[in-house]
Amino acid sequence: MSRAWRSGTLAAVAAGLAAVVGLAACGAPAEEAAGPVKVVWWHGQVETQAKVIQDLAADYNRTHPGVQVVPAVGTTNVDDMLQKVQAALAGGDAPDIAYMYGSWSAHLAKSPKVYDLTKLVKDPAFGWDDFWPSERAAAEVNGKVIGVPAIVDNLAVVYNKKLFDAAGVPYPSKDWTWEDFRAAAAKLTSPEKGVYGTAYPVTGSEDTVWRFWPMLWQQGGSIVSPDGKTAAFDTPQAVQALTLWQSMARQDKSVYLDQNGEKFLPLFQSGKVGMVIAGPWALLDFIDHKISYGVQVLPGYGGNHETIAGPDNWVVFDNGSKRTKAATDFLTWITRPEQDARWTLGLGNLPVRKATMELPAYKQFVKDFPDVDVFTANLDNAKQARPALESYPEFSEKVGDAIGQALIGGTPVQQALDQAAKDAGRVLAKSR
Structure with a gap:
C-alpha cells in the first residue's frame, strides 16, 4: 500500500x-x-x-x-x-x-x-x-x-539485481550520489529491450512531490519559510535537483514517466525498470513476483542521504x-x-x-x-516532516505541476519553479 x-x-x-x-x-x-x-x-x-x-x-x-x-x-x-x-x-x-x-x-x-x-x-x-x-x-x-x-x-531505492548483473553495473552503495544514480540508470537503460533505468510517477499529486523534497533537504533547502507564510523551494538547490531528473528523462531517456502513477511498480516487477524510489509497502508484491531485489538508501548530496516519511x-x-x-x-x-x-x-x-x-x-x-x-x-x-499547513495539498499541487511541466513538457526548470513558487505563494497568502 x-x-x-x-x-x-x-x-x-x-x-x-x-x-x-x-x-x-x-x-x-x-x-x-x-x-x-x-x-x-x-x-x-x-x-x-x-x-x-x-x-x-x-x-x-x-x-x-x-x-x-x-x-x-x-x-x-x-x-x-x-x-x-x-x-x-x-x-x-x-x-x-x-x-x-x-x-x-x-x-x-x-x-x-x-x-x-x-x-x-x-x-x-x-x-x-x-x-x-x-x-x-x-x-x-x-x-x-x-x-x-x-x-x-520512508522512501529508499529498490533495485533489480538481475538487471544490474546483466548490465554489469555494481549494486548501489550506501554512500552513492545522485550522479551515481544517473549513471547507473543510463547503463541499465536498453531501448531495444524496452528497459528503463528508473521511473518517476508524474501525476502532479503528492506522489510526485514527496519524491522531490528529500533532494532539497539534502542540500539544506526548505519547503516553506520558518513562519510558513512564503514558499521557500525556488532555490538553486531545487533547480539542481529537478535539472537532474529532466536531464535523465529528456537527454538520457533513462526514466519511465508514469503519468497515472500505477504502472511503474508493475514494470519493475516485470523487469522493465531497473530502480524505483518506493517504500516498504512495495516489497510484498516484489516478493510475490519472486523479484531478486535489493534496497539502498536514497542517493545523496555531500554525504547527506536524508529521506522522507x-x-x-x-x-x-x-x-x-x-x-x-x-x-x-x-x-x-x-x-x-x-x-x-x-x-x-x-x-x-x-x-x-x-x-x-x-x-x-x-x-x-x-x-x-x-x-x-x-x-x-x-x-x-527521516529528520524532517512536511509542513503542517491547511493549504499544503493545494500548495503541493503547484509543485507537482512544475515537475510535470519540466519532465514531460520540457519547460526550463527555472521557469517552472519560478511559476510554481508564485502560485504556491498565492495559496499560502490566501490561507492566512
Whole structure:
C-alpha cells in the first residue's frame, strides 16, 4: 500500500470541518451510566488488516473487562475517513479513535473535539522518545500532539539485481550520489529491450512531490519559510535537483514517466525498470513476483542521504472523560512493542517503535522481507516532516505541476519553479 501524503479529499472537506467544529464543541455525549466503557474504533482497514484489528481488540477486551473496544470500519476507504469523521462530529456521534492521514493534522488540530495527547505522550512511561522523530513531528501541530503514530514508512531505492548483473553495473552503495544514480540508470537503460533505468510517477499529486523534497533537504533547502507564510523551494538547490531528473528523462531517456502513477511498480516487477524510489509497502508484491531485489538508501548530496516519511496517526476524539481515558489507555497498550509487532510487522509495515526491533518477531520479519531492515534503519535519515499547513495539498499541487511541466513538457526548470513558487505563494497568502 502506498503511504504517500494523501490530499485528494482535503480541499473538499476543509470548509466543512471548520464549520462543524463549533457545533461539535457545544457539548460532549453523556457518560454511559453502567457497564464497560465503550471505545468506538474507526480504522478503515479491510481484509487481513481488519482481521488483525479485530484480534487486537478482542485480546484487549478479554484482559480489560472494564472496557469494550468496538472496531468499526467507519468507512471502507481510509481516504474518506476525514469526511466520515466530519459528518459524525456534526451529528454528535464521533468515534473515540480514528485512523487519520498525517496530511490532515493541521485541520484536526483546530477542532476542540480532537483530544490533546501531549500530556499522555510526555509521560516517561509512554516512551515517546522511542518513536522516530519524523513520526513525532507529523503528530504535533503548534505544540499540540493530535495523534499517536499508527503507520510509518520512508522512501529508499529498490533495485533489480538481475538487471544490474546483466548490465554489469555494481549494486548501489550506501554512500552513492545522485550522479551515481544517473549513471547507473543510463547503463541499465536498453531501448531495444524496452528497459528503463528508473521511473518517476508524474501525476502532479503528492506522489510526485514527496519524491522531490528529500533532494532539497539534502542540500539544506526548505519547503516553506520558518513562519510558513512564503514558499521557500525556488532555490538553486531545487533547480539542481529537478535539472537532474529532466536531464535523465529528456537527454538520457533513462526514466519511465508514469503519468497515472500505477504502472511503474508493475514494470519493475516485470523487469522493465531497473530502480524505483518506493517504500516498504512495495516489497510484498516484489516478493510475490519472486523479484531478486535489493534496497539502498536514497542517493545523496555531500554525504547527506536524508529521506522522507509519511506517518499516519491514531487520533482520539473527546466523548467525555471516561471514554477518553479508556481510549488513551488502549492506545498506550496497542503501541507497546508486542502489539506493534502484530499490527505492523505482520502486515509488512515498519515498526512504529524502536523497541519493537528487539523482539523475535522483528528478526523473523527481516527474514520474510529481505532488506526491509534497510528501510527501518533509513528512518534515522527521516529528520524532517512536511509542513503542517491547511493549504499544503493545494500548495503541493503547484509543485507537482512544475515537475510535470519540466519532465514531460520540457519547460526550463527555472521557469517552472519560478511559476510554481508564485502560485504556491498565492495559496499560502490566501490561507492566512
